[in-house]
Amino acid sequence: AQKITQTQPGMFVQEKEAVTLDxxxxxxxxxxxLFWYKQPSSGEMIFLIYQGSYDEQxxxxxxxxxxxxxxxxxxxxxxxxxxLGDSAMYFCAMREHRFYTGANSKLTFGKGITxxxxx
Amino acid sequence: xxxxxxxxxxxxxxxxxxVKIECRSLxxxxxxxxxxxxxxxxxxxLMATSNEGSKATYEQGVEKDKFLINHAxxxxxxxxxxxxxxxxxxxxxxxxxDIGPGGETQYFGPGTRLLVL
Numbered sequence: 001a002q003k004i005t006q007t008q009p010g011m012f013v014q015e016k017e018a019v020t021l022d023x024x025x026x027x028x029x030x031x032x033x034l035f036w037y038k039q040p041s042s043g044e045m046i047f048l049i050y051q052g053s054y055d056e057q058x059x060x061x062x063x064x065x066x067x068x069x070x071x072x073x074x075x076x077x078x079x080x081x082x083x084l085g086d087s088a089m090y091f092c093a094m095r096e097h098r099f100y101t102g103a104n105s106k107l108t109f110g111k112g113i114t115x116x117x118x119x
Numbered sequence: 120x121x122x123x124x125x126x127x128x129x130x131x132x133x134x135x136x137x138v139k140i141e142c143r144s145l146x147x148x149x150x151x152x153x154x155x156x157x158x159x160x161x162x163x164x165l166m167a168t169s170n171e172g173s174k175a176t177y178e179q180g181v182e183k184d185k186f187l188i189n190h191a192x193x194x195x196x197x198x199x200x201x202x203x204x205x206x207x208x209x210x211x212x213x214x215x216x217d218i219g220p221g222g223e224t225q226y227f228g229p230g231t232r233l234l235v236l
Contacts (some may be wrong), residue, residue, distance in 0.1 A: 015225055043229065044228075044230060045163075045214070046227075047226060
């Protein structure tokens with residue numbers, strides 16, 4: 001089964017509006033971490049936001065917030081006040097802490113979502 | 120935030136040659152670094168986990184002799200694509216794990232575009 005599921009093929013949003021990018025995950029671990037990364041056309045992976053499974057509050061970083069619904073196993077990214085520079089591919093990722101050792105701690109990525117911001 | 124550099128950013132080589140890609144953590148020490156491969160419009164595929172001072176751990180299906188990884192210091196890991204062929208053309212990205220007071224984060228390098236002719 002897929003660990004991280006991102007099913008939206010592509011998203012469009014008008015500049016200055018908010019947009020939600022969906023991510024669901026599958027794990028049997030109680031302790032895990034969820035990440036969102038942005039990848040513009042240049043290719044670099046930019047870390048956006050992190051949510052730990054035991055964090056009681058949803059993570060926020062500037063215009064980015066994570067809508068964490070543990071029971072539903074979803075970790076949607078909300079981008080408020082979209083900007084043209086937000087156009088990029090967005091990846092949701094998870095690290096299961098059960099394998100938290102130097103050798104085995106690794107991120108599992110979803111397929112990504114392409115976001116296009118319209119002026 | 121932490122910075123990870125990669126060199127070169129782009130390389131074109133002839134089939135049969137070897138290519139070395141360097142990954143450096145610039146302002147933190149990384150005992151663990153990761154190497155990914157990404158095809159256009161697709162997700163990142165983990166190739167191997169590189170541990171400082173020990174052998175890399177390769178993912179299933181990744182040829183160890185084809186993709187040589189050396190993590191000689193806490194700030195440098197190298198990936199060597201040996202006897203490169205056109206099917207090795209891809210975008211290679213490294214990342215380094217930073218463990219700080221606030222927890223653990225994985226920072227990525229800018230990537231290396233490899234084109235094998």
